[in-house]
Amino acid sequence: MEFKDKTRQKIGIIGGGQLGKMMILEAKKMGFYVAILDPTKKCPAHSIADQHLIADFNDQEAIRKLAEKSDLITYEFEHIDIEVLKKLESEGYKIYPTARSLEIIQNKYHQKNVLKQNQIGVPEFKKIGSPDDIKEAAQEFGYPLMLKSCTGGYDGKGNALINSQVEVENSFRELGEGTTPLMAEKYIPFKKEISIIAARGLTGEMEVYPVGENNHQDNILYETKVPAQISAKLKKEVEEFAIEVLKVFDGIGIFCVEMFVTEDDQLLVNEIAPRPHNSGHYTIEGCVTSQFEQHVRAITGLPLGDTALVRPSVMRNILGSGAEGKAEIVGLEPALAVEGAKVHIYQKTISRPGRKMGHLTVTADSLEIAAEKALKASQLIEIKGEI
Numbered sequence: 001m002e003f004k005d006k007t008r009q010k011i012g013i014i015g016g017g018q019l020g021k022m023m024i025l026e027a028k029k030m031g032f033y034v035a036i037l038d039p040t041k042k043c044p045a046h047s048i049a050d051q052h053l054i055a056d057f058n059d060q061e062a063i064r065k066l067a068e069k070s071d072l073i074t075y076e077f078e079h080i081d082i083e084v085l086k087k088l089e090s091e092g093y094k095i096y097p098t099a100r101s102l103e104i105i106q107n108k109y110h111q112k113n114v115l116k117q118n119q120i121g122v123p124e125f126k127k128i129g130s131p132d133d134i135k136e137a138a139q140e141f142g143y144p145l146m147l148k149s150c151t152g153g154y155d156g157k158g159n160a161l162i163n164s165q166v167e168v169e170n171s172f173r174e175l176g177e178g179t180t181p182l183m184a185e186k187y188i189p190f191k192k193e194i195s196i197i198a199a200r201g202l203t204g205e206m207e208v209y210p211v212g213e214n215n216h217q218d219n220i221l222y223e224t225k226v227p228a229q230i231s232a233k234l235k236k237e238v239e240e241f242a243i244e245v246l247k248v249f250d251g252i253g254i255f256c257v258e259m260f261v262t263e264d265d266q267l268l269v270n271e272i273a274p275r276p277h278n279s280g281h282y283t284i285e286g287c288v289t290s291q292f293e294q295h296v297r298a299i300t301g302l303p304l305g306d307t308a309l310v311r312p313s314v315m316r317n318i319l320g321s322g323a324e325g326k327a328e329i330v331g332l333e334p335a336l337a338v339e340g341a342k343v344h345i346y347q348k349t350i351s352r353p354g355r356k357m358g359h360l361t362v363t364a365d366s367l368e369i370a371a372e373k374a375l376k377a378s379q380l381i382e383i384k385g386e387i
């Protein structure tokens with residue numbers, strides 16, 4: 001179906017979390033109708049969606065219903081029943097990024113295989129089916145060794161760092177004893193973790209964003225600084241990697257490519273996300289076109305927007321603190337009093353330690369000033385569970 005007025009298209013989003021919410025905020029600016037599917041009645045995107053189908057993410061009939069109500073489907077996370085998407089796509093429903101892209105990417109082993117086959121650098125890896133397989137991988141890669149669930153993991157969940165042979169059996173048990181597919185990966189003592197957001201439209205038009213430098217604590221992203229402090233040569237290589245990834249996966253929409261920079265300045269892809277990404281939140285204030293606006297533009301056939309950095313930017317996540325309970329926001333006023341600080345509250349009703357409850361971004365004339373102010377603002381605001 002060809003739309004003369006592309007904003008008449010109805011967009012269906014699988015997922016109503018913060019990424020879906022931020023997609024909708026941009027989609028509504030351009031006049032789109034947006035429906036979401038999410039099992040949580042008061043999910044972050046609920047209050048601004050035109051329609052909310054309350055159903056489980058594995059409910060095939062509900063996903064079909066969303067497709068029937070929409071002109072195109074997108075999603076805000078990877079853990080979706082791929083078979084129903086493939087069936088809908090075969091019937092002519094538009095799904096972006098494509099079901100093929102998602103099928104490969106949602107399994108980390110398949111993802112790494114495809115990247116390796118296309119000469120894109122990745123850490124060495126091996127499929128695992130037993131503790132003996134882990135020990136064999138350790139002989140090849142050495143300790144420490146990363147054991148990963150091939151499907152379903154996020155924010156460090158589904159990963160185990162194995163430091164010696166005595167930890168092998170326990171780590172294998174912790175990750176399900178083979179009930180879900182596992183892989184071992186060579187541990188990379190990286191110098192920096194970086195990521196780049198890239199977009200591809202329906203016509204094949206591509207744009208890349210500035211490279212971000214990421215810092216994690218307990219496997220959860222807590223800070224992204226842009227521009228990353230890397231050489232011009234490395235920056236060019238990162239951009240070329242991102243373009244190559246879009247081509248390999250025939251990507252439509254936003255893709256995030258997370259990479260390690262090794263001590264000798266080699267690039268190794270850690271993971272790919274076929275959607276807007278936490279490390280791209282800085283683009284809302286930091287770039288001419290945010291990753292969320294760009295995703296909507298790309299999947300609806302609109303021209304891609306300018307990705308230029310407006311000013312150096314630092315994004316910090318606001319993670320849940322205290323006990324698990326009803327979310328209480330403390331310190332919003334003093335945080336917003338920090339010059340240049342912009343605060344985004346996701347409106348999740350329950351806070352628990354480590355849960356992503358919001359983020360803040362500071363733009364400034366220099367990266368050092370932005371980092372200093374972002375740290376100050378992040379120390380003033382808290383979202384904690386009220387018992």
